[in-house]
Amino acid sequence: MEQQYFSRRNHAIDLLRAMVMVLMVFVNDLWRITSYPRWLGHAAVGEDFLGLSDIVFPCFLFVVGMSIPYALERRYAKGNSTISTLGHILNRSLALIVMGVFLVNTESGMSPDALLPNTVYKLLLLVAFFLIWNYKSHKWLEVAGVALLIFLALIFKDKAGGYLSARWWGILGLIGWSYLFCAMTYIFTRVRLKYILAVWGALLLVNILLTPLREGISTSESGLLFGLPKVNFLADFADALHIGNGHTQLLTMSGVMLSVMSMKLDRKKASTKALAAIGAVIVLLLATWLTRQWWIIDKIGGSLPWVLVSSAIAVGMYAILGWLVSIGKAGWLSFLKPAGTATLTCYLMPHLLYIAMTIFGLTTPLWMKQGIVGIISCICFSLLCLLLTWLFGKMGLKLKI
Numbered sequence: 015m016e017q018q019y020f021s022r023r024n025h026a027i028d029l030l031r032a033m034v035m036v037l038m039v040f041v042n043d044l045w046r047i048t049s050y051p052r053w054l055g056h057a058a059v060g061e062d063f064l065g066l067s068d069i070v071f072p073c074f075l076f077v078v079g080m081s082i083p084y085a086l087e088r089r090y091a092k093g094n095s096t097i098s099t100l101g102h103i104l105n106r107s108l109a110l111i112v113m114g115v116f117l118v119n120t121e122s123g124m125s126p127d128a129l130l131p132n133t134v135y136k137l138l139l140l141v142a143f144f145l146i147w148n149y150k151s152h153k154w155l156e157v158a159g160v161a162l163l164i165f166l167a168l169i170f171k172d173k174a175g176g177y178l179s180a181r182w183w184g185i186l187g188l189i190g191w192s193y194l195f196c197a198m199t200y201i202f203t204r205v206r207l208k209y210i211l212a213v214w215g216a217l218l219l220v221n222i223l224l225t226p227l228r229e230g231i232s233t234s235e236s237g238l239l240f241g242l243p244k245v246n247f248l249a250d251f252a253d254a255l256h257i258g259n260g261h262t263q264l265l266t267m268s269g270v271m272l273s274v275m276s277m278k279l280d281r282k283k284a285s286t287k288a289l290a291a292i293g294a295v296i297v298l299l300l301a302t303w304l305t306r307q308w309w310i311i312d313k314i315g316g317s318l319p320w321v322l323v324s325s326a327i328a329v330g331m332y333a334i335l336g337w338l339v340s341i342g343k344a345g346w347l348s349f350l351k352p353a354g355t356a357t358l359t360c361y362l363m364p365h366l367l368y369i370a371m372t373i374f375g376l377t378t379p380l381w382m383k384q385g386i387v388g389i390i391s392c393i394c395f396s397l398l399c400l401l402l403t404w405l406f407g408k409m410g411l412k413l414k415i
Contacts, residue, residue, distance in 0.1 A: 019277045020087035026336040027084070027273075029347055031077045032354030033331070034070060039364055040396040041067040046378050047388035054389070062310035064323065071185065071313075072265050072324035073331070078193055079269020080332070082200050083277070096201060103201075107194035109147055109415040114187025115180050116166070117365070125171040133372045139166055140366055147358075149414035186361070192262040195255065196270055205274050214267045218318075220260035224249055225317050227308050239308075261316025268325045272332070284340065291333035298326035352404040358413040359406055363399040 044050060044067070057063035089099050116139055124132040145151060145159025170178040183191065203209040226237035234241035242248075257263055279287055302311075302322040309317040338344040353360040371377070382391045406412060 019280055020084045021091055024084060026332060026339045027077060027080050028354035029335045029344060029350065030332050031357055032350035034073045034077060035353040035357050035360050036350060036396050036400060038070045038074060039360065039399050040392050041070055042364060043392045043395050047383050047392060049384040050389055057313060059314055064311045068313040069324050069327055073328045075189065075192055075262055075265040076269040076325060076328035078189060079196055079266035080273045082197050082270050083273045086197065086200055099201065103194065103197045106415045107190045110190030110193065111183065111187045113143060114184035114190060117186065118182055118184035119170060119172065119178050123173050125173050125175055128171040129169040133369055135166065136365060137369050138162060140362060142166065143362065143413065144411060147413045147415050149412050150410050188262050191256040192266045195257065195263045196266040200270060205277060207274055210271050210274060214271055217260040217264040217267060220248065220252055220257065221264055221318050221321065224252065224259040225309055225315060228310055231308055259316050261321050264321050265324065272329060291329060295326050295330045298322050298329065302326065352407060353400055356403050356407050356412045358415065360399055360403040363402050367399065
């Protein structure tokens, strides 16, 4: 039953992925604006606040999790072995981690005595990505891309004279580590919900134990529950698995769990599915309110209330999109399709546009950086990225890992 269910294309997931990616491009472009409403931005470090920018990444992790059962069950349906599937998971994870690390290192710029200026370096970096991971790439192009990537790794030097390193993993790298953990987990659990719930519960416990409590709640120096010290065995073990406090894996496993639950509810009445979705959102929001008594809503710290409220938003969005698809009323959202089927290309498109602006000396006029006009310019920028993603696809340029 599960292979038959997951062999079907889930257009609601595609739409959710597309919407979240376009929103990600939009909020990532807000840095160009000098004035915009507070609710559009990120919370500051340690601030108990949730802006639009704080829900985009967790919703994307949720979609990554939802896609895992579909991708892996399709592989099994085609006769691929578990060993082959493990290799597929490792390749995808490595690709995301490598891209994430390279992009993070270019954020701070290059040293004046580096072999290449930062703009040229980033352009060649994107060329290498497309040579290696373009869905129509040939072996010799992949080899050329890998050689270019190794060359770029060797010549990198930041402003402080430092060399290429995993200073942090970046958005793509965090997705890669989370995907690796959750996809590997799914190989062992498959659609057995009780085991998925057990893993989700373990990640929940890790998050509870390793996330600092609200100021004034804990009397320990570390601020952790039960007075755990900052350096402890659980934290060391979690770091070794690249889990941290478990928030990215928790969000991704929540997506896996939703897909499996949806499969089990597939033959139920539409009203039953709607009640299940509404019930899940209500439970998640109540859990957010309850856990907020102990932890703040904190994206940077990956707090439990932030995870829960983000999950509630993701479940609600998916339920609405699923309903629109089921009644045939989702056609007006079809313009978003490129961001849902060529998601990685769309994510990298802003980098390409920023490079082009630098090369041609283009800057955003001051009047386009403020207030509603600035917001509109960011919306137009995200739509331009969407259009270019579609055009690149027509030319056979689409990243696929």
